[in-house]
Amino acid sequence: MQASNWRVLALTVISEAITDMQEDNPSARKQAIDWLLHDSEDFPLICELAQLDPALVRQRVNFLRQDAAGATHSTRRTLFPPYCRFSCPGPGPINLPNRT
Numbered sequence: 001m002q003a004s005n006w007r008v009l010a011l012t013v014i015s016e017a018i019t020d021m022q023e024d025n026p027s028a029r030k031q032a033i034d035w036l037l038h039d040s041e042d043f044p045l046i047c048e049l050a051q052l053d054p055a056l057v058r059q060r061v062n063f064l065r066q067d068a069a070g071a072t073h074s075t076r077r078t079l080f081p082p083y084c085r086f087s088c089p090g091p092g093p094i095n096l097p098n099r100t
Contacts, residue, residue, distance in 0.1 A: 010049035014057065018064065036061045 020032035035043060037058055047054040 006049050007051055010046045011052075013046050014050055014052070018061065021061070021065070033065075 014036075017032045017036050020028045021036060023029050023032070034040075044054050047057055
């Protein structure tokens with residue numbers, strides 16, 4: 001698999017976790033939040049493959065959680081639009097793959 005394919009796969013994993021974090025199912029939500037915000041063996045690897053800084057992903061996820069009361073899929077797309085400009089400071093875009 002080419003490096004860009006691994007990156008897209010890793011970005012998709014992160015995107016799915018962010019989506020699961022907003023689910024009505026408490027078990028799925030807890031599992032996603034635990035994976036995104038707490039140390040695990042694979043989270044840093046997934047971030048590395050996605051070419052993202054794990055600390056910055058967590059910062060953005062916390063920002064999203066603070067706004068979760070009014071968050072919708074369109075809000076998530078605004079906070080996390082397609083293909084990463086993840087190096088900018090603050091709660092700017094993260095660029096995740098579009099879901100079709």
